[in-house]
Amino acid sequence: MERPELPLAQLHAFVVLAEELHFGHAAARLGIAQPPLSQQIRRLEDKVGHALFSREPGRVTLTPAGRELLPAARRALADLADGLAAARAAGSGRAGRLRIGFAASLALTVLPGLLRDFRQRFPGVRLDIREMTTAPQLAALCDKSIDIGLLREPPADEAELSFRTILTEPFVAVLPAAHPLAAQRTVRLAQLAGSPFVLLPRAAGPRLHDQIVGLCAAAGFTPQVAQHAVEWQTVCALVETGLGVSLAPASIRRIRLKGVAFRGIEPGAARTRVAVGWRTHDRNPLVAHLLATVSQDRPDVSQPPQPGHDALP
Amino acid sequence: MERPELPLAQLHAFVVLAEELHFGHAAARLGIAQPPLSQQIRRLEDKVGHALFSREPGRVTLTPAGRELLPAARRALADLADGLAAARAAGSGRAGRLRIGFAASLALTVLPGLLRDFRQRFPGVRLDIREMTTAPQLAALCDKSIDIGLLREPPADEAELSFRTILTEPFVAVLPAAHPLAAQRTVRLAQLAGSPFVLLPRAAGPRLHDQIVGLCAAAGFTPQVAQHAVEWQTVCALVETGLGVSLAPASIRRIRLKGVAFRGIEPGAARTRVAVGWRTHDRNPLVAHLLATVSQDRPDVSQPPQPGHDALP
DNA sequence: CCGCTCCATACCTCTAGAGATATCAGGCGA
């Protein structure tokens, strides 16, 4: 790429003169005297190396060189005016692009409402939304390929990142409908000791995985994982086939499968957190906007299960 | 249209830094020291009103405002580089647009060869070709809406315009095939006195019209025009129907109609001229190129008619 | 011929910015 040769002020004067085809009128339109305009055009012509205007008695016309330069000058001036407006809008937080990563299960809880509210308040902002499990979200936040992460069980020791809990929800047992424990309203964790488990891999969400395993340990057993699945929807489908049972965040009740029963657990004090994450020193105003939207938008899903939701045997 | 706010040199530096994301490397690439680059970017940021780069320990990244400005800056710089190259090419005669007007009958003579040769020699030049009769061509040359005119019988008294004869051709009589005179190889003009004529209106080509009328007058009669037609092809079609006879430039023999006979005339000394016209003081190098091409490209159509061309009764 | 219009040229002042050198401050790694 070479250095630009033509000054924009001169190109602007050129365009105005090309429209007026009269040095006096163009000078008045530019708010200057005629001789300085004459000099400006001369300087531009010297830089191009050819006359851009033909000066005849009684009229000024464009030369072929001038006719070639005019559309390019117009386009460039317009490009820059647009780009400057867009840069200012982005800088002030009225426009721009916000890149959001989210864990799949959050599509069942906070994501829809948050996106709706944000779009309503900031229609000029383009949202780039990508599904990613927790660990990849943390990496993407650090390397700046996303601006916002929506995830579960945020880490406590990320130096560059900050997190804020949006909501907490209890766990539920996920059982095949025909499972003997499905007949109960609530399941004691110890009762699950004899059943194989279907769980997400630790790598997908280390803290959530460890929390679930920890609950089982507190109940006196280590879950025997028969199958891993990255998505909670897949977990439910495998449970439905009778492959095993699971422990999951309560919001997955929204996944409605005939052959799956969701039951409250005892002890029921444990909760899993949903959080928004961002780079601590990120000054992007859109990030601040989204955090503000999250703070005003806190749906409560800690209500008890409603009758009719589960497939009763 | 407002004045441009951002200097191109600063935008150029911005683009290079956005590519390198390292002040030292970008400065080296620009051929300056790092502090001046730092100052330049600062000045640009002050003009935009927002930081364009985020400076963190160990790395430089674009802000949202910077990300919005980058494509616009790139486009504008490219537009101007292209426009400047096009202006220079047009100014030096390597490229640009040439607007040519031509009388329809010249499509039967000089036009195809001229266009072919010119395109071969100047492939970068766009040709804008419009069919116009002689009088509109003269007006368009004067008001600069065409650069070149190809016409017949150029005027002798146009102050701003110059003309050069490309070729001359004799006249032929245009007769219905069943006309008694069609049996002759050559027709004396006086023999046409009793027949109605089909001619182009004087307004379409005053001098050609007057030349034809003058030939008849020299032969002792004034042609009785039964019908006018602007195109020679239409003239031939009307002659074919038996509506009348005509006198026309010899090249219209190329219009092949079964029911039309073309015959040489006596006296046969008169010739009609085909000329190229241009504005005398036009400095457009493409005009010079075309005039040069015309000078090297002089097909000779003054040969006698070849057997088999005419419909014999 | 004279007055007016139109664009060019000459000369002037002022300013912004381009680029330089010198230096500082912060962070990182050995």
Place this chain on the structure above:
DNA sequence: TCGCCTGATATCTCTAGAGGTATGGAGCGG
């Protein structure tokens, strides 16, 4: 801790150009 890397800041010189005023030359019309 020290050395190195990186970007910022301070200060300086120089130049191009932006815009002004005054004037000149050409052409046109009354």
